Amino acid sequence: MEQQSSTSSVQASPSLEDVMRLLKGNTDSQRLAGLLLVTKFFDKNDKPTILAVYNAVGSTFLHRLLLTGMGKGGGGANIDNADRHAYLQLSVTILASFARLPELAATHEMLSKIPLVLELMPNQSNLSLTEQCFEFLFLVTTAQEDGAMTFYRSGGMNVLASQMHAFPDGSHVMELTMKLVQFIISKLPAENVYLEHPVELSKMVSAIARQFARLHNALKFEALHLLSALLSSSYSGVLCSELQSLISDDWAVNLRIGVVDVLQNRVGPAEKLHALVVAQHAISIVGEDWLIGPTNLPDGHSSFPAERCILLVLESSRVEIAVLVNELAYLKYEASKNSHPDSETFLGTLRNLGVAFSLVERIIKLISKLGENEESNKAPIINDSTLIKMIGGLNETIGVDHGDRKGDDLLASVRVVGSYLAEAPPACNEKVKELLGYMLSVEGDEESSPFQSISFVLPLLCQITMDNDGCKLFASAGAFGAVVGFLISLIDSSDSSVDNIGTITLACDTILNFLLKRDQFRFTLENPCSVKLLQALVRWTASKSDLSMIMMASCICSLILDSTSEEALLRYPEFNADDLVALSLLMKRSLVTHGQDMMSGDENSEADLHEIVTSGYDSWAVRFPHIKQVVGR
Template structure:
């Protein structure tokens, strides 16, 4: 294969040198050809990946992505850079990249967040996947300290809203929830509403809660099938069950944080929502809790009294009842079969979600 030959690998340093030049001194067509060359050679050769890394390819690519921010005329270059970046992080561990290029990684996050906000094609989802890979896989405390551009979190919120407002594949919507949960974990639940235009400051919150409700309904139904109907103890069932549990934990976490956000309404004399928004949120939460209660009722009927999924389900109901003690009161008492509504499940001492 010519692309993986030693001759091609030996040209990587030269291509990187040209690729690092400013677009004012090198025609964009030449920069595109350099990027395409790098992508083809690195795809074909593990040695090429190592040489790219050795000759500061991560730094050069990060700076190129930053230069492309807000430049919608270079869509082909953006496309190739994102694909090249995706290739790199699939071959080199993010732990290593963070250790060697923490500052450059922060540049990449800021640049990708911007592209995630403004792109209106399939590259938006590529940016989403890379952002999730980076944010979910590294030490965020160190990364956030190096981020110089405070607008990156706003850009991610804009991108999330854009996807959830449109008809996209269920898998992509789940990826959006994973990203939203990561952002809330970093910045707190206020991130769902802070920094947006006043007329739409509840849009992200409402969309995330709605999608979380949908995911919880679908995932709990899938979990029930895997537990009570699917062939047991097969590798496929075990892997599917583990994946569904991880995914539902993301949606549960978001719902819990939204419950916490709502519980703070009116504190310090600040009303975060108008009455209409609050009503929508409560209706969504009531529907979500009803679905979770049905899942627990199903577990009770099947004699299931153990499991992290049951623990997490009880916890989210408890979080809601702490704020609305009369909500679903009769269903909860019937489910638990106890006047004092004490839980009779055998659960782990660790009360974290999953």
């Protein structure tokens, strides 16, 4: 019986010659029968057979069969739905088989089918058919010089966005769609893809984020790399805006779950860096609070606390900073010996370092924000010992031991350390003493003198000048001259932006804090630095009508004048009679204006400044006869 069954089966299998005769037949029914036999009895990966079938059937019949299956053929109206679906399934199966041969996928005939295949897909619910469609699209699109653009112009982005969310996690069809997305964004101009399809890209990110969270195989890392690429584009701003609007979507939670999975397991350094990049962009989109939250899937159970993510990102960033700074030091050393350094490697390492520093800075901001929330009774998410460990690691990165003082990587270190120390607990006061002078001396690659480093440290300087010990450190570290020089540069920059005005005000606050306490530790103001500050403040207020700015500048000037005399001031070559006239007018303006306008809103603070000006004037006016004459009191 078994032998008879086997013989019958063999006899039922047609030979390739029989199939070829049918495919080359004179009627459509013969060709249709031949294609059905091909799909039923022959291996879809048998390349010689597939090539023979392609040459035998020709492109015209297959094109008509596809149109008929779509209901667009000439006789399509007379065919019932079941037959039409069968024709569609057959034509797509044959097309997908043809596309598996690179030489066929690269033909114009296959390229011309991309618009038709994309057109039929929105109306299909059959997963098997959809998978074959995407297999065809991927193979042909990637095999053609114009494949990516044809796919894009034929509505491919809309099809991807509308279907990816419905595919089973980890399925082959999901893998195909992710590869298509990767190919499109790598081949086409980013400005076109991102600016024309932000909504579609946001839906793709959501679908890919789900794979990143749920899978535990190689496809998880493909999802990670794709998310990193999508979010890192210089044109991704519109995409990020769309993601912000997906409030009810769980894409952000999925990103957090995936990032935690990667960072807490043994994976390669490249994968950890990609995870940190994804974390950085997630925080940029939804804020620092993203770092704290559930790290398990809705249908799963996790014993990890809500702060698991922030602790992992913090520690991973700290490790990466140490590693990357060493790499940069080595690359700089090699570049000094080689006239042709590897600039791509250097810039890539610098970018990665920027990601790690950015994450640490965002964590510092989150900690500060939580600390300021007096209404919250939650336990601290990170204890002081963890933070001190972090700052200790950062201390190693900024080059104190080997004395480097120039480089954008060092500037990034100063920015992060300065941000933390401005919010630091008292336990880190020793770190301020160790690092302040160094941080004030760091220059960027394009700077001839420190500027950005002082900007980064300014919040810290304003904090420490609020008490006597901090002012002593401020003086001993040379911070007064550094901040004065920085302030003068800002005033002379002609930048009237809100950020710049805010920075000038912060610098003035710092200088004022220091000057009010300088009598408690011997610090002389009789130097060119103070004279230049007087001139700069006069220039700054000359065209200003904001009373708070006028009072702040006058207050600083009054404190400086209290340490000198008109005769001594005029001995400085850079200070002349015109400067004295302008300074006199500023003092008069501050004294007279306050009496005319009681300054609603900021009355108390400006009244305090006015008190400093008037008490100072009463003290030094006798030594400045010209100013006294102009003021008239």
